[in-house]
Every structure is written in structure tokens, then in C-alpha cells.
Amino acid sequence: xxxxxxxxxxxxxxxxxxxxxxxxxxxxxxxxxxxxxxxxxxxxxxxxxxxxxxxxxxxxxxxxxxxxxxxxxxxxxxxxxxxxxxxxxxxxxxxxxxxxxxxxxxxxxx
Amino acid sequence: xxxxxxxxxxxxxxxxxxxxxxxxxxxxxxxxxxxxxxxxxxxxxxxxxxxxxxxxxxxxxxxxxxxxxxxxxxxxxxxxxxxxxxxxxxxxxxxxxxxxxxxxxxxxxxxxxxxxxx
Numbered sequence: 001x002x003x004x005x006x007x008x009x010x011x012x013x014x015x016x017x018x019x020x021x022x023x024x025x026x027x028x029x030x031x032x033x034x035x036x037x038x039x040x041x042x043x044x045x046x047x048x049x050x051x052x053x054x055x056x057x058x059x060x061x062x063x064x065x066x067x068x069x070x071x072x073x074x075x076x077x078x079x080x081x082x083x084x085x086x087x088x089x090x091x092x093x094x095x096x097x098x099x100x101x102x103x104x105x106x107x108x109x110x
Numbered sequence: 111x112x113x114x115x116x117x118x119x120x121x122x123x124x125x126x127x128x129x130x131x132x133x134x135x136x137x138x139x140x141x142x143x144x145x146x147x148x149x150x151x152x153x154x155x156x157x158x159x160x161x162x163x164x165x166x167x168x169x170x171x172x173x174x175x176x177x178x179x180x181x182x183x184x185x186x187x188x189x190x191x192x193x194x195x196x197x198x199x200x201x202x203x204x205x206x207x208x209x210x211x212x213x214x215x216x217x218x219x220x221x222x223x224x225x226x227x228x
Contacts, residue, residue, distance in 0.1 A: 050214050086154075098169055099213060
């Protein structure tokens with residue numbers, strides 16, 4: 001089982017703002033950067049946010065990340081149909097000496 | 111264009127072996143950590159292993175330690191995952207990913223499917 005906990009699902013109508021939480025511990029989020037990935041089935045996962053709140057070049061500013069203590073969140077503003085996908089948080093875990101992904105959140109655009 | 115192409119997946123019996131390959135192009139392979147990540151049917155992403163630029167450091171998820179080995183050849187721009195003593199629970203799509211540092215993955219391949227039968 002994953003050491004990073006996310007809600008299984010989130011939804012919103014086009015144009016709305018959706019927020020996804022990620023809860024961890026002092027050995028992962030509390031002491032390392034958090035990353036966010038988007039994954040559509042059958043495609044390559046895509047990096048959305050790196051080092052807590054940085055967007056890769058070319059990524060729309062509708063996606064934003066934040067971190068506080070042992071928790072983090074991803075916000076998607078101006079929700080669009082193409083945002084319907086699975087979203088994962090991830091961080092290095094010092095206790096495990098390994099990279100851990102969150103449980104994943106399926107975002108549905110209503 | 112930065113590209114990662116995995117190959118080598120297939121159907122194998124429990125206890126068998128398989129070697130996955132990842133061909134990298136469009137970037138200086140030797141500058142990056144590299145990783146393998148998998149997704150079992152109906153499950154989320156799971157990191158499997160990563161390897162430092164010169165191969166001097168390797169890390170594995172506990173469930174594959176002693177069974178899987180991550181390898182690279184910078185001269186051939188290639189990454190491999192040698193999988194031995196395969197279990198049914200190793201059935202998954204395996205992704206190769208580029209890692210600017212040990213803790214993040216910025217470019218991913220499309221994956222190769224491994225099925226372990228009982």
C-alpha cells in the first residue's frame with residue numbers, strides 16, 4: 001500500500017476549480033519535494049508540477065501546486081474536458097530509500 | 111525530440127525471467143538518472159527502481175529487491191530491467207522514465223506490458 005494518501009475521486013464542471021490533496025509523513029513530504037503527475041490510460045504519464053510548485057515549461061498556469069508540512073495539494077482551475085485523467089502525487093521517502101506515489105485521484109469533468 | 115521507447119515485455123510463467131529494454135534518444139542520456147515505474151491492472155503507479163548517471167547508485171522498491179536488477183549503458187543510450195523469479199503480482203505495464211534528479215521523472219515512455227501467468 002502507498003504511504004501517500006489521496007482521495008480516490010474528484011469532479012467539477014467546466015470552468016470550475018478542483019483541488020486534490022496528498023497526505024504523507026515526515027519521511028517523505030515533510031522532508032522532500034513533492035511532485036504531481038497526470039496519467040491518461042494508454043498514454044505516457046506526464047509531469048505536471050515539480051519541486052512542490054514549479055511548472056514545466058509549456059504547462060498552462062491552470063495547474064498549481066502547494067505544500068505545507070506533511071501535506072500537499074494540486075489545484076486545477078478553469079477545468080476543461082481534457083483534464084479528465086488520473087492524478088498522482090509523489091515524493092522520495094527517506095525511510096524507505098525509495099520513491100513513493102500517492103494512491104491516485106481520478107478527476108471527472110461533469 | 112526527447113523519446114523513450116520500451117520493449118521486451120511479454121507473457122512469462124511464474125518463476126521465469128524477462129529483460130526489459132528502454133532506448134533513449136533526443137537528449138544526453140549520461141546526464142540523467144533513469145527509473146522504471148509500473149502499473150498493475152486496475153492499480154496506481156508504483157516506482158520500481160532507479161539508477162544514477164554512472165550506475166554507482168541503484169535503489170529498488172522492497173518487493174523486487176533481490177529479484178530485479180536495473181542496468182544502463184551510456185554508450186548505447188540504453189536502460190534495462192532484468193527481472194528474475196517473476197511473480198503473478200509483477201504483472202503490469204512497465205514504464206521507463208528520465209529523471210533529472212533521483213526524485214523526479216520528467217519524461218516517460220509509453221510502456222511495455224509484462225504478464226506473469228500462474
